[in-house]
Amino acid sequence: MNSNGDGITQARETGTLGKLMVLLDLVTHADAPLRFTDILSLAGQPRGTLHRQLSHLVEEGLLELDGDGRYSPGLRLLDFAARSWARNEFRLIAEPHLAALQQATGETVHLGVLRGSSIIYLDKVEGRQSVRMYSQIGNASPCYCTGVGKAALSLLAPESLRGLVAGLSFTRFTASTHVSAETLLAEIREIADRGYAFDCEEHEAGIRCVAAPVWSEDRTFIGGISITGPAYRLSMELLREWAVPVQLAAERIMEGMRIRLGPRR
Amino acid sequence: MNSNGDGITQARETGTLGKLMVLLDLVTHADAPLRFTDILSLAGQPRGTLHRQLSHLVEEGLLELDGDGRYSPGLRLLDFAARSWARNEFRLIAEPHLAALQQATGETVHLGVLRGSSIIYLDKVEGRQSVRMYSQIGNASPCYCTGVGKAALSLLAPESLRGLVAGLSFTRFTASTHVSAETLLAEIREIADRGYAFDCEEHEAGIRCVAAPVWSEDRTFIGGISITGPAYRLSMELLREWAVPVQLAAERIMEGMRIRLGPRR
DNA sequence: ATTTTTGTTCCATTATTTGGAACTTAATTT
DNA sequence: AAATTAAGTTCCAAATAATGGAACAAAAAT
Numbered sequence: 001m002n003s004n005g006d007g008i009t010q011a012r013e014t015g016t017l018g019k020l021m022v023l024l025d026l027v028t029h030a031d032a033p034l035r036f037t038d039i040l041s042l043a044g045q046p047r048g049t050l051h052r053q054l055s056h057l058v059e060e061g062l063l064e065l066d067g068d069g070r071y072s073p074g075l076r077l078l079d080f081a082a083r084s085w086a087r088n089e090f091r092l093i094a095e096p097h098l099a100a101l102q103q104a105t106g107e108t109v110h111l112g113v114l115r116g117s118s119i120i121y122l123d124k125v126e127g128r129q130s131v132r133m134y135s136q137i138g139n140a141s142p143c144y145c146t147g148v149g150k151a152a153l154s155l156l157a158p159e160s161l162r163g164l165v166a167g168l169s170f171t172r173f174t175a176s177t178h179v180s181a182e183t184l185l186a187e188i189r190e191i192a193d194r195g196y197a198f199d200c201e202e203h204e205a206g207i208r209c210v211a212a213p214v215w216s217e218d219r220t221f222i223g224g225i226s227i228t229g230p231a232y233r234l235s236m237e238l239l240r241e242w243a244v245p246v247q248l249a250a251e252r253i254m255e256g257m258r259i260r261l262g263p264r265r
Numbered sequence: 266m267n268s269n270g271d272g273i274t275q276a277r278e279t280g281t282l283g284k285l286m287v288l289l290d291l292v293t294h295a296d297a298p299l300r301f302t303d304i305l306s307l308a309g310q311p312r313g314t315l316h317r318q319l320s321h322l323v324e325e326g327l328l329e330l331d332g333d334g335r336y337s338p339g340l341r342l343l344d345f346a347a348r349s350w351a352r353n354e355f356r357l358i359a360e361p362h363l364a365a366l367q368q369a370t371g372e373t374v375h376l377g378v379l380r381g382s383s384i385i386y387l388d389k390v391e392g393r394q395s396v397r398m399y400s401q402i403g404n405a406s407p408c409y410c411t412g413v414g415k416a417a418l419s420l421l422a423p424e425s426l427r428g429l430v431a432g433l434s435f436t437r438f439t440a441s442t443h444v445s446a447e448t449l450l451a452e453i454r455e456i457a458d459r460g461y462a463f464d465c466e467e468h469e470a471g472i473r474c475v476a477a478p479v480w481s482e483d484r485t486f487i488g489g490i491s492i493t494g495p496a497y498r499l500s501m502e503l504l505r506e507w508a509v510p511v512q513l514a515a516e517r518i519m520e521g522m523r524i525r526l527g528p529r530r
Numbered sequence: 531a532t533t534t535t536t537g538t539t540c541c542a543t544t545a546t547t548t549g550g551a552a553c554t555t556a557a558t559t560t
Numbered sequence: 561a562a563a564t565t566a567a568g569t570t571c572c573a574a575a576t577a578a579t580g581g582a583a584c585a586a587a588a589a590t
Contacts, residue, residue, distance in 0.1 A: 016282065064485070073345065081403055115341065
């Protein structure tokens, strides 16, 4: 029953916590608040069991139950996340370099890390603000159709890569989305050779990006940074030019991490 | 023991999930990554037990363990929170009204809800952007020293209010922070009468705000909106003037919720 | 008014968590 | 370098919590 949408869930689903997290995933990934019965059919568990599990999640503030008996994600999650984000060392170190890259190109810059088979966006720097915060930050996107994702994959050892790709279920988002392991693996090899990746409207029509891989020495972080923008403004030629500054920024971030984290180990 | 910093934790700490959440709280509320031994002393649990609990949290991506054996909040929390935020109905309805209020005054506008004895900020609209996102959103602040917090308290029934205030542990942030239940309750009564609240540098020196209460009909949300800014620019006189537009915006948000949520109940 | 659907509570059975102790590994001291 | 101490991990019988079927209650639909 592990209908695991996009592979953040890396855990086996045994253990009390594991079961509860499956439920939390279910509710947070839904498009609208779910009623008890909806969850019942999705989770495929006995009513009594499910009821108690949901009650526990509500008690802890991880879910909220409104007057109509509909379950939504709890706001306590926001508090946890705000702290998680504010203190993230990788993000703190990368921030100035992302800002510089944004200044230099005028386009939107992203920072993301690989978790399971998803990219979680850690930061986003935009030129013209006024865009909603949280708009992208925290969001999980598939690794096989994003610049940051493919850059991250290019860092994996052959076995890990094969294992990860084997577990992917491809969704076609646009005409150019990779939908087979073979073409994806071929492109990853190219990316590993040249050191940077493109996303040519593979995730969203009309959106392109160049991305460079970033990693920490202890491999806790495997991710990347990217410059993203509309296809009409970002020709492939321009993107190829920008590969240089993106790679440079990636270098500087990794240097920053060595300085900051190095001494302790 | 349950050294519960600021009262978001509303749950009893029994049950498997409850115990794990205490740990998650501990790690996310710390200022830096914690080592096993640090957590051991803070949590006061047997080593074997703690070790397994932490392992489970790491397996689920709620905590991360780096190469130096230090535990940090997990990035999976970001994914949960991003979804929780993106879909929050209250926030979606309030958004345009917050933006309008920001435009009208030129100052920063906040939206927050009461959870336990904390205010969780759901949204923030700033004039001059370039400020870091997540900067305030998701953060939990005490209810007794914020405009939104006091506005929210003014909505509670006498018994609930007394119960909540009795459980508060006051921290003096500035010279004007409320540090006794009596003076706080007195001010809450005033606020309930006039319909809006001030924060005169009670949480942060040099920062003032006016806030109006907002609530949903089913009382799922009890919170408020505020206009915040530096004391040198926001005289008390100006804040009193702004009480009107803030209350108006609050009215419109509540109207929006009735329209959006009403039909179904 | 009756039936059906939906949501909640109960409790013996089953599975998981607990915590002390033994064990391994890493860091510090002599 | 050996000895000592501290830090982290694994194990297993006992204690505790979760399970799931069924009975019960409340709301909708007929």
